[in-house]
Every structure is written in C-alpha cells, then in structure tokens.
Amino acid sequence: MLRAFFISLSKANWAQRAIISLPVGWRVASRFIAGETPETAIQVVRELNLKGINATLDYLGENTNSSIDASHSTDEVLRILDLIKVSGVQANVSIKLSQLGLTIDKDFFHQNLTKILSSASQSGNFIRIDMEDSSLTDKTIQTLIWAQAQGFTNTGIVLQAYLYRTEKDLVDLTSKGISIRLCKGAYNELAEVAYPKMADVNANYDHLARLLLQAASLPGSPRLSEDGRVPPLAAIASHDPRRIAMARRFIAELNLPQQAVEFQMLYGIRRDLQNELASAGYSVRVYVPYGTHWYPYFMRRLAERPANVWFFVSNLFKK
Numbered sequence: 269m270l271r272a273f274f275i276s277l278s279k280a281n282w283a284q285r286a287i288i289s290l291p292v293g294w295r296v297a298s299r300f301i302a303g304e305t306p307e308t309a310i311q312v313v314r315e316l317n318l319k320g321i322n323a324t325l326d327y328l329g330e331n332t333n334s335s336i337d338a339s340h341s342t343d344e345v346l347r348i349l350d351l352i353k354v355s356g357v358q359a360n361v362s363i364k365l366s367q368l369g370l371t372i373d374k375d376f377f378h379q380n381l382t383k384i385l386s387s388a389s390q391s392g393n394f395i396r397i398d399m400e401d402s403s404l405t406d407k408t409i410q411t412l413i414w415a416q417a418q419g420f421t422n423t424g425i426v427l428q429a430y431l432y433r434t435e436k437d438l439v440d441l442t443s444k445g446i447s448i449r450l451c452k453g454a455y456n457e458l459a460e461v462a463y464p465k466m467a468d469v470n471a472n473y474d475h476l477a478r479l480l481l482q483a484a485s486l487p488g489s490p491r492l493s494e495d496g497r498v499p500p501l502a503a504i505a506s507h508d509p510r511r512i513a514m515a516r517r518f519i520a521e522l523n524l525p526q527q528a529v530e531f532q533m534l535y536g537i538r539r540d541l542q543n544e545l546a547s548a549g550y551s552v553r554v555y556v557p558y559g560t561h562w563y564p565y566f567m568r569r570l571a572e573r574p575a576n577v578w579f580f581v582s583n584l585f586k587k
C-alpha cells in the first residue's frame with residue numbers, strides 16, 4: 269500500500285512542487301543523490317574508485333514530453349561522458365530512454381541516442397539502458413536491438429525480476445551476448461504483467477540470477493574491462509542480502525572469475541554491503557544519480573522502505 273502510494277506520488281506534479289520547495293526535501297533526498305552538478309558526481313565517483321568500486325553515472329530525468337528537455341538531457345549525458353574521459357574515473361553511464369524523447373518522436377529520439385552512443389563508443393565507454401515501467405519494456409528492448417544493429421555494441425540493458433516476461437527476454441538477450449543488469453523492479457505494475465507478491469519476485473530473482481550467471485560462464489562472454497567502464501555480461505543489482513548470498517553461491521558453483529560478474533547497488537544504500545563485497549574481491553559498481561530532477565527517483569527510494577518515509581517525516585520537524 270505504502271509502496272504503491274509513494275510510486276503514484278512520483279508522478280504527481282503537485283507533490284513534486286511541494287517537496288522540492290521544502291529544504292527538508294533536498295536534505296533527505298541528498299542521502300540518495302550525489303549532488304546537483306556533474307562535477308560533484310565525479311567527485312563522488314573518485315571516492316568510490318579509491319575504495320575499489322566502479323560507478324555508473326545517471327543524469328536524473330524521465331518521462332519528458334518536451335523536445336527542449338530531451339535535447340538538454342542529451343547534452344548533459346554528452347557532458348558527463350566527456351568529464352569521465354577527462355577525469356579518468358572508472359565509470360560508465362546509465363540513461364532512461366523516456367528522458368531522451370522516446371515518447372516524443374522516433375527520428376528525434378534516435379538522433380539523440382545516436383549522439384550519446386557514438387560519443388561513448390569513441391571514448392571506449394558503455395551505456396546502460398535503465399528499464400522503466402512496463403508500458404515501455406517492448407520499446408526499450410527494441411531500441412537496444414536497434415542500437416546493436418547500428419554497430420553500438422557498447423550498450424546493455426536492465427531486466428526486472430517482477431515481470432513474468434523476463435525469463436524469455438533474458439534468454440534472448442544473453443544469447444546475443446548483451447550485458448544485463450538484473451533488478452527486482454521499482455514501478456507499480458498490474459498482476460497481469462508482474463508478480464504481486466514479494467516472495468514470488470524473490471524466487472524469480474534467484475532463478476533468473478542463476479540463468480544469467482550460467483550465461484556469463486560460457487566461453488567468450490563479455491568480461492569487465494580493466495578501466496572498469498565496460499561491464500561483464502552479468503550484473504546482480506540488489507541490496508537484498510538473501511539474493512546476494514544466493515548469487516554468491518551460484519558464482520562459487522560455476523567457478524566464475526571476478527571479471528565475469530559484478531554486484532551493483534544504489535548510491536547511499538547499504539554502503540556496508542558495497543564495501544564488504546569489494547573487500548571480499550568481488551567487482552562492485554555503484555549507481556550514482558545526480559542533477560536537479562531528483563524528485564521521481566527519490567520517491568521510488570522512499571517507496572522501497574517504510575523507514576525512509578519516517579526518516580523524511582522526522583526531518584520535517586527539524587530545523
């Protein structure tokens with residue numbers, strides 16, 4: 269209930285105006301967001317790199333209906349790719365297609381995406397396409413296939429364990445050698461398309477993680493690059509200790525090398541686990557969001573954990 273409420277709030281303009289105007293909004297959100305500028309985000313990545321952790325940078329924004337906003341987001345993604353190159357940090361970039369004009373106009377959207385993929389490929393970097401709600405799953409996968417067909421093999425995607433369709437998508441995409449970040453899924457979905465019960469999502473997560481890791485154990489499967497930018501075929505994206513323990517078991521059974529799989533977590537969440545996995549010799553990547561459009565991302569983080577809501581409410585009464 270609380271989860272659904274906060275996810276629906278993430279799309280409400282009135283709530284966005286109210287929360288971003290409150291100083292407490294940013295005070296609490298900044299636990300999950302690296303900063304409002306690309307320079308601050310690069311600094312956060314430097315600190316992660318010092319701990320042996322790679323990053324994926326995300327310029328926040330989604331669901332734009334404005335071509336001006338989509339062009340602006342494209343320019344910002346190009347800027348962060350340049351900053352990664354110039355600063356030498358170990359990071360790649362995550363994007364949301366609805367931020368670049370996916371739902372505005374196909375040619376315009378393809379032009380924006382092509383600029384980003386060309387720039388990433390020229391600098392030897394990698395673009396991860398985040399997965400949004402299920403109304404965009406088909407279009408997102410089709411776009412990835414289109415990008416690969418244009419020769420942009422420096423791309424990967426995210427799949428969500430809560431969707432019934434994901435096993436088929438995972439098998440199709442891994443058979444083409446496409447890198448997958450496996451997460452549980454962060455949106456409100458109907459029971460027609462997604463498991464409503466967390467126990468079923470968790471069971472499916474473990475099942476899919478096993479399939480993904482088996483694909484990563486095949487000869488020729490993509491490996492983590494030395495500069496930490498190009499990821500391996502398999503990324504286990506979860507903060508759930510049980511899912512992580514299960515993945516570690518599969519990794520050991522398959523005798524997978526460190527460069528064949530990475531664990532991914534979100535900035536500001538379970539830093540203890542991030543450090544523990546990195547110290548134990550696993551490849552770890554942290555998703556580092558930045559920018560001024562932090563509201564929907566922040567709402568999804570509140571939705572995931574009731575304790576975050578209480579933290580936010582208690583801060584309302586602090587000076």
Ligand SMILES: Cc1cc2nc3c(=O)[nH]c(=O)nc-3n(C[C@H](O)[C@H](O)[C@H](O)COP(=O)(O)OP(=O)(O)OC[C@H]3O[C@@H](n4cnc5c(N)ncnc54)[C@H](O)[C@@H]3O)c2cc1C
Pocket residue numbers: 397398399400426428449451452453454455505506507508509532533534537538554555568569570572573576
């Ligand atoms: C790197 C990365 C990229 C992602 N990309 C996408 C994407 O493209 N599309 C998409 O739909 N989803 C994405 N997600 C979000 C994901 O789908 C889940 O919503 C989110 O990770 C919470 O699920 P969990 O696996 O951590 O398990 P949960 O069962 O939700 O959480 C397990 C434990 O993790 C901790 N935790 C989890 N969330 C929070 C939080 N918000 N605040 C504090 N503690 C928390 C708590 O200790 C909790 O008990 C991504 C997640 C990660 C880690």
